[in-house]
Amino acid sequence: MTGHTLIDRWRTGWRVAMARPPKGARSLVWQPEPRGTGSARRGQQILSGLWHLAGQLVEAPGTSPWDLTAPSTPFEMQLHGQGWLDDVMAAGGRTARLAAQAWVVGWARRFGGGRGPGWDPTLTGRRLLRQISHAPALLRGMEARDQTVFFDMLYRQAAYLRAHWQIAPAGLPRMEALTGLLYAGLTLEGMVGLSAATAQALAQAVRDDVDEQGGIASRNPEALLEVAMLLGWSIDALRVLGDVPAPLMAAQARIVPTLRALRHADGGLARFHGGGRGRPGRLDRVLVTSGIRSRNDSGLAMGFVPVGHGRTSLIADAAAPPTGEASGSAHASTLAFELTSGNCPVIVNCGPGGSFGPDWHRAGRATASHSTLEITGWSSSRVGPLMPQGGRQIAPLIQTPTRVQWQRSASRRASTVILSHNGYAESHGLTHLRRLVLSTDGRVLDGEDSLRAMTGADKEVFEDKLAEVDPRGIPFSLRFHLHPDTEAEIDMGGRAVSLTLPSGEVWVFRPGREISMMLEASVHLDQGRLKPRPAQQVVLSDRLVAYAATIDWTLTRAQEATDLPPSPAEEV
Known part of the structure; x- marks a missing residue:
């Protein structure tokens, strides 16, 4: 986001002032169809004065959004990015159109000269893309003086992006900036x-930012979905008006199969590295409109190992996490996994907590917030x-793991994934090894987790740490976070945990030997909610x-669901 120091504000104002709109006729030479998957329900909430952005709610009936006091920087970013225009316009009707007109023109009058927090290439691209996509509806019945302000805003933002899109960070931020600029070039x-x-520039960006396996540096599945969505919009727009550069088509052909591999049986994305399940309907729309039916079956998709049998999907993090600029929302989730049965998530990670x-x-990024092994107090x-x-x-x-290894094999009875990482080698001299075996009918998951000092040097580090910490041993825990809709209770005299899903399925978790087993409190961090959901x-x-x-340990489906509709992943 644009900085808030005096120098930052001066620099931004100067850049926008220098982005003078060209003289001459101003109109739309092409009218694109709105592409966003807006929610009419959310649009009606906004029209009633309920602004639910970045996990926070501001109630201000009858108040302009530009008079709101933003409760957080993420809220402010989403407000000024104007992605909510998709929701307001989805509500339909004259009231929605007039409110959108007033709010968009109001932003232009107050912030269009370079003031406020909305002037960085990423937010500018996001905002410009929505304003252009909805321009035909916004211009309907708009007064002439407001039309002048509206077009001046569009052209000024386009000129600003033309000069400064390069400063957007690589990956999704750069894609948002360039997609907004592309739509400006095609329509203005x-x-x-x-x-x-x-x-x-887009062609070069996808060559730089999308790897050969269809992944991005952040390893965030939801961010990959957003990149795929913007890429699809760009391809469709260019296809209507001319040729599509080959690198864009090639990038889409790499990304979509990887998204399919990262999709659970219930149709949602795996929640890793700051990403959520994806906005409802968005993944389906991206997959269908791409026309690409293939799936990444190479065994590793953007560093994750997906395994699916029957109605059960398992996705494990099998690569080192991002570092540097790509890791601002990355998690210490190496070797963590999620498991979904039909339409019901069973084993999950806590998820991204930034909106709260x-x-x-910070808590959501810790190893303890993931379904994996943690040395107590360490990530x-x-x-x-x-x-x-x-x-x-x-x-x-x-201080991320320097060695992460994976191996996958399959037989008639099961698929086996063997994983390891040395993220605790420097601090404790220990390597975490994990073996996951999913039966081909999807009913049984066998697991084995080990901590080992692998070399002589590792053993020396371990001995020193043991003497330093506690001669009784180094404490560690194996955590399995449950979806909040799952009901869990200790069973079989404390030797098992029964998990009842909303579908009526019952899964039973058992450790392989006598060991301390407890049901503890957890949280489910969902960006679409106002606060973390209690879980176990x-x-x-x-x-x-x-x-x-x-x-x-073993996780076994002991009772089938009472109703078995097709899971979303089976239909798209």
């Missing part, structure tokens, strides 16, 4: 040569000090007193 009269130059404030953001990667990125501050991951987690605890310790 007099923007000679802009669309061709932007299309080539900095404390939840497999650490959160580092703040560093600048694109005009804002991020806390990157540091199964926790197996032990102490490591020798060079190796192993916990094996």
Whole structure:
């Protein structure tokens, strides 16, 4: 986001002032169809004065959004990015159109000269894309003087992006900036040569930012979905008006199969590295409109291993987390997994906490917030000090695992995934090894988790740490976070946990040996809600007193669902 210091505000104002709109006729030479998947329900809420953005709610009936006091920076960013225009326009009707007109023109009058927090390339691209997409409806019945303000705003934003899109961070932020600029070049009269130059810039961006496996540096599945959505919009617009650069088509052909691989049986995305399930309907629309039916079956999709049998999907994090500028929302989730049965998530990660404030953001990134093994009080990667990125501050991951290995095999009876990481080697001399075996009918998941000192040097570090911490052993826990809709209770005299899903399915979790097993409190961090949802987690605890310790466990479907409709992932 644009900085708030006096120098930052002066620099931004100067850049916008220098982005003088060209003289001459101003009109739309092409009227694109709105592409956003807006929610009419959310639009009606906004029209009634309920602004639910970035997980926070502001109630201000009859108040302009530009008179609101933003409760947080993420709220302010979403407000000025104007992605909510999709929702308001989806509500339909004269009331929605007049409110959208007043709010868009009101922003132009108050902030269009470079004031306020909305002037960075990413937010500008996001805002410009929505304003242009809805321009035909917004212009209907608009007074002549307001039309002048509206077009001046469009052209000024386009000129600003033309000069400064390069400062947007790589990945999704750069895609938002360039997609907004591309739509400006295709729709605004007099923007000679802009669309061709932007299309080539987009082609170079996807070559730089989308790897050969269809992944992005942040390893955030939801961010990959947003990139795919913007890429699809760009391809469709260019296809209508001319040729599509080959690198854009090639990038889409890589991304969509990877998105399919990262999709659970219930149709939602795996929640890793700051990403959620995806906005309802968005993933389906991206997959269908792409026309690409293939799936990434290489075994590794953007660093995740997906396994699916029957109505059960399992997705495990099998690569080192991002570092540097790409890791501002990355999590210490190495070897964590999620499991979904039909339409019901069973084992999950806590999810992204950024919309609930900095404390939840940091907590959600910790290893303890994921379904994996943690050495008590330690994460497999650490959160580092703040560093600048694109005009804002991020806390990157540091001291990440230097070696993450995976292997997958299959037989007639099961698929087996063997994983390891050395994220605890430097601090404790220990490597985490995990084996996951999912039966081909999707009814049984067998697991084995080990901590081992692998080398002589590792054993020395372990001995020193053991003496430093507690001669009784180094405490560690194996955590299985449960979806909040799952009902859990200790069963079989404390030797098992029964998990009842909303579908009526019952799964039973059992450790392979006598060990401390407890149901503890957890949270489910969903960006679409006002506060974290209470949940539970199964926790197996032990102490490591020798060079190796192993916990094996089993998760078995003991009772089928009472109703078995097709899962969303089976239909798209």
